[in-house]
Amino acid sequence: MIHDPAWIDSTLTAARPQAVSALLRYFRDMDTAEEAYQEACLRALRNWPQNGPPRDPVAWLILVGRNAALDRTRRQSRDVALPPDDVISDLNDAEAPLVDRLDESHYRDDVLRLLFICCHPELPATQQIALALRIVSGLSVPQIARAFLVSDAAMEQRITRAKARIAKADVPFETPGAAERTERLAAVATMIYLLFNEGYTAGNEPARAALCDEAIRLARLLLRLFSVEPEIMGLTALMLLQQSRLPARFDRAGDAILLEDQDRSLWNGKLINEGLALLDKAMRHNRPGPYQVQAAIAATHTRAASFAETDWAAIDALYAALERMQPSPVVTLNRAVAVAKLHGPTAGLEMIAPLEKALSSYFHYFGARGAFLLQLGRTAEARTDFDRAISLAATPAQAAHIRQHLDRLIQDAT
Amino acid sequence: MLYTLLCYNKEDVVWSWSKEEDEAVMNRLNVVHEKLVKEGKLGPALRLLPTTTATTLRGPDMVIDGPFAETKEQLLGFYVIDVADLDAALTVARELSAANPTSVYEIRPIALYVPEARENAPKDRVKAY
Numbered sequence: 287m288i289h290d291p292a293w294i295d296s297t298l299t300a301a302r303p304q305a306v307s308a309l310l311r312y313f314r315d316m317d318t319a320e321e322a323y324q325e326a327c328l329r330a331l332r333n334w335p336q337n338g339p340p341r342d343p344v345a346w347l348i349l350v351g352r353n354a355a356l357d358r359t360r361r362q363s364r365d366v367a368l369p370p371d372d373v374i375s376d377l378n379d380a381e382a383p384l385v386d387r388l389d390e391s392h393y394r395d396d397v398l399r400l401l402f403i404c405c406h407p408e409l410p411a412t413q414q415i416a417l418a419l420r421i422v423s424g425l426s427v428p429q430i431a432r433a434f435l436v437s438d439a440a441m442e443q444r445i446t447r448a449k450a451r452i453a454k455a456d457v458p459f460e461t462p463g464a465a466e467r468t469e470r471l472a473a474v475a476t477m478i479y480l481l482f483n484e485g486y487t488a489g490n491e492p493a494r495a496a497l498c499d500e501a502i503r504l505a506r507l508l509l510r511l512f513s514v515e516p517e518i519m520g521l522t523a524l525m526l527l528q529q530s531r532l533p534a535r536f537d538r539a540g541d542a543i544l545l546e547d548q549d550r551s552l553w554n555g556k557l558i559n560e561g562l563a564l565l566d567k568a569m570r571h572n573r574p575g576p577y578q579v580q581a582a583i584a585a586t587h588t589r590a591a592s593f594a595e596t597d598w599a600a601i602d603a604l605y606a607a608l609e610r611m612q613p614s615p616v617v618t619l620n621r622a623v624a625v626a627k628l629h630g631p632t633a634g635l636e637m638i639a640p641l642e643k644a645l646s647s648y649f650h651y652f653g654a655r656g657a658f659l660l661q662l663g664r665t666a667e668a669r670t671d672f673d674r675a676i677s678l679a680a681t682p683a684q685a686a687h688i689r690q691h692l693d694r695l696i697q698d699a700t
Numbered sequence: 701m702l703y704t705l706l707c708y709n710k711e712d713v714v715w716s717w718s719k720e721e722d723e724a725v726m727n728r729l730n731v732v733h734e735k736l737v738k739e740g741k742l743g744p745a746l747r748l749l750p751t752t753t754a755t756t757l758r759g760p761d762m763v764i765d766g767p768f769a770e771t772k773e774q775l776l777g778f779y780v781i782d783v784a785d786l787d788a789a790l791t792v793a794r795e796l797s798a799a800n801p802t803s804v805y806e807i808r809p810i811a812l813y814v815p816e817a818r819e820n821a822p823k824d825r826v827k828a829y
Contacts, residue, residue, distance in 0.1 A: 292721070296713045296716060296717065296721075297710070297713055299713075299716065300710065300712040300713045300716055499718075503712075503715075503716055506712070506715060506750065506752055507712065509752040510712070510751070510752055513752065513765045513766035514765045514766070519752075519765075522752070556749075556811050556812070559749060559809060559810075559811060560749050560750065560753055560809070560811070563749055563753040563786070563809040564752065564753055566785050566786040566787075567753065567755055567765060567786060570755075570763070570786065570787070
């Protein structure tokens, strides 16, 4: 198994965030840290198949990367060589003290810093995500470009620009205080959820859907390092529960299947169990937050054996809680869907009437209003709203959603 | 003699496996599982959810998020329980802890559970211990 290059690959991928972030702390320069890590990976690919994997691959990569970068600097100045890496390959001497220095608490702030740098407030969200994928996840520029449906050159430029911007910014290297840590965690959580949504709304194109897996991987990493943060548990649970529906979300032609029409037996039980377990853990803290509430909403759908058995009263109450925490017309719109299920489409319409101005260019607003109107038999108005929704659809999948409604309207009319 | 085989690996790597990688490993394992079932050697087998889902109970009231992380104690035994949720699991753990106060209990959800496959599960042998 250790000679299997796939094993080495996945170990390098898993080690990357911790290794790069420790190298960044050491060199305080992103390019140097990345180059050092690249060099360490090359040496791992040469060394590990022969000598077997080190006990602590992360520590190995940090030590070898650091030495490689120092070696290069020294060569450039005085030509003094460090011992060859065979000597430190099994890390018998160096590993124990190094591992001591690299205890979990160090990794924690290192990884958080690396993620936080990508969340620089001056960077637009798309650049934050692209940067995190490049630097933290180690995806190649072409991989990221495919995920964002832009050319390699455009993505290269986007990442270079983002890097130039953060190079000018002050990167905080001192250990953060509790309040700062909370702030950073919140910014990082937002970025991870954006990353997830980037993949989730994309439909079933594999390159983009992989972003969801990457977001979950980062969230799990964050959770291992910050194990007592209920909102990080909530965020991870939310993404796991949403991702669990992936096998049921699209038909063979690749068109989206609405939640109400999904074959629930296709939902991924392993992800569901993990998501529910994390939500369970989060709730014990009695420190609710938006991610936990959204995860609880997703869990309510998950627990319903069929769409008809959905506990709409619970969903209404959860959206009401979310409205208080994070007032937004979009949240109210979602709540209105639950309210309409409980009290009828008129109640739903009343609830969303005041939102029209705020959501005048929001696809889901017209989709939902059209559906309420349709239920009330106001088909002409419904059709206008569905047309409007299609014109606002961001993805073919969204447009396909609405076309299903329109098709039904046309069928009923003929 | 009954044995437990405890499987260790790097969780961040294993839980990053693609569906295909995971299935490839599971398929290889299943060949072994089936052989063991035929030979009447396989008792219950299970795969745990990652340590991020774990909660640890130390003493009657100290509930800690995360897995059991100390190295001073050693793994001495485990239970599989079937309860509604984490609170119910903690209730059971507290009962065990009250009976055995120096022990620590890590509560870890199970991802995959393969029940006892042998026809003549050794109920009598359990008594012998």
